[in-house]
Amino acid sequence: GMSVAAAIEATGRHEFSRGIKGEGRGLFCGMGACHDCLVTIDGKVSQRACMTIVDDDMQVLRPAARPDLATGQIADLCSVPHSLTTRTMDVLIVGAGPAGLAAAEVLAAAGAKVTVIDERPSAGGQYFKQPSTRNAAERLSGDEQALSGAALIGEVRDHGVTFLSAT
Ligand code: FES
Structure with a gap:
């Protein structure tokens, strides 16, 4: 029932994310507005730890400060759907x-x-x-x-x- 950010904070770790220059970041706004808590969850990059509820067997990693675009690291880590659902509405x-x-x-x-x-x-x-x-x-x-x-x-x-x- 806890957010990932709250669970990490409860372990005493306050800098579990990273800014673009590698500086430590962590829980700041606690409501999905600031991006200071971004982590990689189950291989999906840039997930807000404060907006994600802990789940069984979840793997949470500190993000790379500056992912290497040349290696395709981002493409490998992002989950791009193979098909899209179509919905109809006004x-x-x-x-x-x-x-x-x-x-x-x-x-x-x-x-x-x-x-x-x-x-x-x-x-x-x-x-x-x-x-x-x-x-x-x-x-x-x-x-x-x-x-x-x-x-x-x-x-x-x-x-x-x-x-x-x-x-
Ligand atoms: S702490 Fe601000 S978005 Fe998560």
């Missing part, structure tokens, strides 16, 4: 924060087939800060912003909007 909204949710609700209420994608595991964005772990849910119980976000997300879902999270 409106695609990028970002499930307050603006995206409000737009989705209005458009869906008007009869549009709406899909909302977001890089985070749950809708709400930074403002509505939906908890991604049990621990966070306990800490945010009763938090007005989180509660109003949960209510809006529920209303949007009730309108039949499709959410694609971690996308």
Whole structure:
């Protein structure tokens, strides 16, 4: 239930990532906004440790300071899909924060087939800060912003909007 960043921090390591010049980096914003916590997870480069929940058998590596493009290291490490799924909708909204949710609700209420994608595991964005772990849910119980976000997300879902999270 912990993020990768929280789990690493719990071991006492604060500089688990690396800047472009090789300088130590680590947990900074803790909410997917700064890029200071980038690590390589299961061979996939540039993953945000603060936005990724620990999983069994996950391999987390400190990134190379400056990957060697000439060796094809980036191409080897990136997982490029061999095929893409096709989806049909009237409106695609990028970002499930307050603006995206409000737009989705209005458009869906008007009869549009709406899909909302977001890089985070749950809708709400930074403002509505939906908890991604049990621990966070306990800490945010009763938090007005989180509660109003949960209510809006529920209303949007009730309108039949499709959410694609971690996308
Ligand atoms: S700590 Fe800022 S994106 Fe992870």
